[in-house]
Amino acid sequence: MLEILGVSSAAESVYRAMLGKPELGVSGLAAQLGWSEEQVRGALDELARLSLVRQSDQRPGGLLLVNPEISLVSLLARQEVELTQRQQEITSGRLAISKIVAEYVDSVQNRRRVDVEELNGIDMVRVRLEELAHDCTSEIMEFTTGGGQSAESRQASKPIDQALLERGVHMRCVYLESVINHPQTVSYLDWLTQLGCRVRVAPSLPLRMVVFDRRAAVVPSNPDNTAVGALLLRGSGLVSALCALFEHIWEDAPPFGATRRRDEDTGLTSQARAVLSLLAQGHTDEVVARKMGISVRTARRITAELMTQLGARSRFQAGVIAGERGWLQGSVDGSAVPD
Known part of the structure; x- marks a missing residue:
């Protein structure tokens, strides 16, 4: 249910258990869910990263639920911001075409020679x-x-x-x-x-x-x-x-023949980052392959590698996590060399 907000099923199970019994600690949650304590801690780390739980001031090492009315609404708001940013990227990508259309319309209206x-x-x-x-x-x-x-x-x-x-x-x-x-x-x-x-x-x-x-x-x-x-x-x-x-x-764009570099912050190649950007815009593997001049099989392989690297279970979640990390900002390849 909460996967659309970027919450994994494991983290959601722990979250719901804490909603029912907020006094349970790691061992109590593990016993109730039939999990290992390591699994519970991993889910709690995810919930903390998403600001759904926070450290207790009274119990060192303890965690408290953040009011769902605040935390879940805030999480949804972040998703809306990410969706807005991706829409802005799509809009800016069409800017050049819009200018061409605008110039064409103006020329017709002003009775210029088309x-x-x-x-x-x-x-x-x-x-x-x-x-x-x-x-x-x-x-x-x-x-x-x-x-x-x-x-x-x-x-x-x-x-x-x-x-x-x-x-x-x-x-x-x-x-x-x-x-x-x-x-x-x-x-x-x-x-x-x-x-x-x-x-x-x-x-x-x-x-x-x-x-x-x-x-x-x-x-x-x-x-x-x-x-x-x-x-x-x-x-x-x-x-x-x-x-x-x-x-x-x-x-x-880097010169032909130059060594392809990985982004220092993300570790991604320019090709992988371009795939990520196209996926975030909602393109299918077939469209991604055509736009990049690669096979559909290669496009799917790169997509699978990106999802693994991001720890995402879906293409949508990969886009959300990439947006949270700032991987969708800026140019596809910042390694341009003056020629």
């Missing part, structure tokens, strides 16, 4: 990308989702990337961390960096996109199926929002 070109099918997308790359003169910013890239995708990108870099175009790309498990993509990124492209990696990315000269951007028309087609966006408002999103993620 320049959104729909590109249907992968062939049309690649032709348009070749044209935009040919006309690009100064800078490219790119998010590449999906983890390891297919041979067809690498073959299509190689001559375009080479021509851009040989012309002196400043090129920055962010790939998913999971590419390190795909040797062919790793080789391709090594080749890119040797030509002068600056590559960084992130545990997850919001969408696939390419921005040309901060004036035009290509984004998928359906982020869940990039093969369907794409949208070519122009205009300072629309593209500026995407550029701001890129700079935000670029700032926190």
Whole structure:
């Protein structure tokens, strides 16, 4: 019953026993429940951490129940705060998209020229990308989702990337961390960096996109199926929002090839912390896997390891405990290195 508040079934059993007989000590509770004293002490430690019991001032080492009307309501309030914080994280994650929508609405209302070109099918997308790359003169910013890239995708990108870099175009790309498990993509990124492209990696990315000269951007028309087609966006408002999103993620992403570090406070890798953040937002293992470019099996393994590390019995409880420990605050990876 109290598991929704983060109270384990063992701690709840001890709590209810103390409600009926508050005078019982550790040995008395152990006898009544048929447990060992060690089990009872473990449950009492949990109740004390949740502020459901406190130390007795009259009996050294003794514990007293905190008035349930105060303690349980306070515990529920903390859960509500955590839920609010997670909702705020989801809201802030959608901020860039909201800005794009707002700019689009403003442009229509002000009768400005709306320049959104729909590109249907992968062939049309690649032709348009070749044209935009040919006309690009100064800078490219790119998010590449999906983890390891297919041979067809690498073959299509190689001559375009080479021509851009040989012309002196400043090129920055962010790939998913999971590419390190795909040797062919790793080789391709090594080749890119040797030509002068600056590559960084992130545990997850919001969408696939390419921005040309901060004036035009290509984004998928359906982020869940990039093969369907794409949208070519122009205009300072629309593209500026995407550029701001890129700079935000670029700032926190470590360079490709850098040693992956664990967070000093949590001991988590950036990948594990990203999984935790996505779980806290309510995503399924399938969605987590797609966003991070990993297999569903890997996503489930990382989730299980996180639940074990947190001592959680459910995904919801894992999110609550992580929130209590401050593991959901800040960026996914604070180990960004200036490049």
